[in-house]
Amino acid sequence: MSIKLGIIGGGQLAWMMADAANKLGVELIVQTPSPNDPAVSIAQDSIFAAVDDAAATEILATKCDIITFENEFVNLTALSLLEKQGVCFRPQLSALAPLLDKYEQRCYLRDLDLPVPQFLALSEEKNLESQIENLGFPVVLKTRRHGYDGQGTFIIPDFLTLSKIVNQRHTPFLVEEFVPFTKELAIIAARSVNGEIVIYPAVETLQEEQVCRWVIAPAKITKEQSLEIETIADKLLNSLQYVGVFGIELFLTAEGKILINEIAPRTHNSGHFSLDACETSQFEQHLRAVCGLALTNTRLHCGSAVMVNLLGYETSQSDYQKQRQQLANIPQATVHWYGKTEARPGRKLGHITVLLEQDNRNAVKNIIHKIESIWYPPAKSCQNFPE
Known part of the structure; x- marks a missing residue:
């Protein structure tokens, strides 16, 4: 049955x-x-x-x-x-309760002694300038509820801009220090009903306007940094008694410090590479976890993998069949098309994963450039490539 x-x-x-x-x-x-x-x-x-x-x-x-x-x-x-x-x-509601408000989430992470940027909740009763004087500019402003893919997140260069947005949007806000990171990282983990935890390789991501542009698996980080990220995931999932797949986005600073940026109590864009590159995808792992089945292997079955989101760059009804066919002709590529009927700028319409035999950053850079040159008009093509 x-x-x-x-x-x-x-x-x-x-x-x-x-x-x-x-x-x-x-x-x-x-x-x-x-x-x-x-x-x-x-x-x-x-x-x-x-x-x-x-x-x-x-x-x-x-x-x-x-x-x-x-x-x-x-x-x-x-x-x-x-x-x-x-x-x-599943996950149980008690595991979601501390996470849905971003200020409460940050407090929860801080109280677990997990590394987070400096943060505070803006208060309507207090002078705005005095509240943020210890952070300096730029700062990151986030709505405390319902923000994703950059919605409700603002990089604020000065007090005038901050004041304007806060006064226009009558909603609770979280303010964080701006982290001058060298890399953005992410990790996918899963925890079973019985408390078993499995963790996928940490990945490097590129976010543009707070939307994921591409993912490289595995990330080029030290063994110590990888273990630190896995420890963060393990501690968080066990503290929450979480059941299911969980995504964590992180910053890596020039000093080698790891900070948690965002968390997602669900399957996550940074784990899409696992559909084609891993022995068990994050989606199968989630079903296994919530249905009470044994968790399985998270290993890559290739040297490395590149996942590029196919983001909308115009408002149209096109299914982009010509571009999709060109992308599918790239060796070791798989195109996942979500079947959405309307394109608009920034909307995730699909993604493509390309598998490589070796972890070669020049090859990765060339693949990302090729995918983006096929998918986007020249003016929209990505200018940021992995080092």
Whole structure:
């Protein structure tokens, strides 16, 4: 008898669980706003409602054995009533509770003695300038809830800009020091119902306008830095008693210091390379974890891998068939197209992964350049390449 798994959210992260679900005998049922969302095409059943619609989730619970999350924009207060009635959420709601507000999340990480940038919550009762005087400019301003892919995140160069944004947007904000990093890193980890943890190789990423542009696996970092990142993941997942896949984005400074940038209690863009480059993808690992199955190997089965997001650069209805075919002709490449019906600047329409026999940075740089030159018009092509 198959396990029926409900997923709150029906975007590409849920869509990419399809192959693993078929392999493991898991039936997927999604709660998602639109019949055009990617996962609708692979789900056994769909409920069309916003992800924070708890009444819809109550209906979802009648159709499945376990409920998991594609994103974290949920109403925990309402869902906790369902949990008390016996609905099984994985990860459990207690693991999500300290994470959804970014200020509370930062406090949680700090209290675990995990490395984070200096931060504070802006208070409407206090003078704005006096609150941030110890941070200096530039600073990073973040909305405390519902920010992803750069939405709600601002690099602030001066007090005038800060004051303008805060006064225009009447929403709670977190302010952090700006970290002059040398590399952006990320790691994907998974924890099972029984407390087993598996960790994927740390990767290097490039974020432009707070949206992931590309990922290289593995990251070129020292063994000590890799172990430090794995220790961070292990400590965090065990503290939360988390069940499922978890993504952590990090900064590496010129002094070799590791700082946590963002965390995501779900499958994550920085782990998409695992679909083609690892013995077990992050999506299969997530299904295994939340369904109570044994976790499996996270090793790369290639020397290295490059994942490049295919981001929208215009507003159109095109499916970009010509570019996709050119990309598919790159040796050792796999194109994943999410089937979205509308392109707009910055929207994640798909991604491509290319496998390499060796970890050669010149080859990596050439592949990223080739992919971007095929996908983007010249003016939009990336100018930042890995060193």
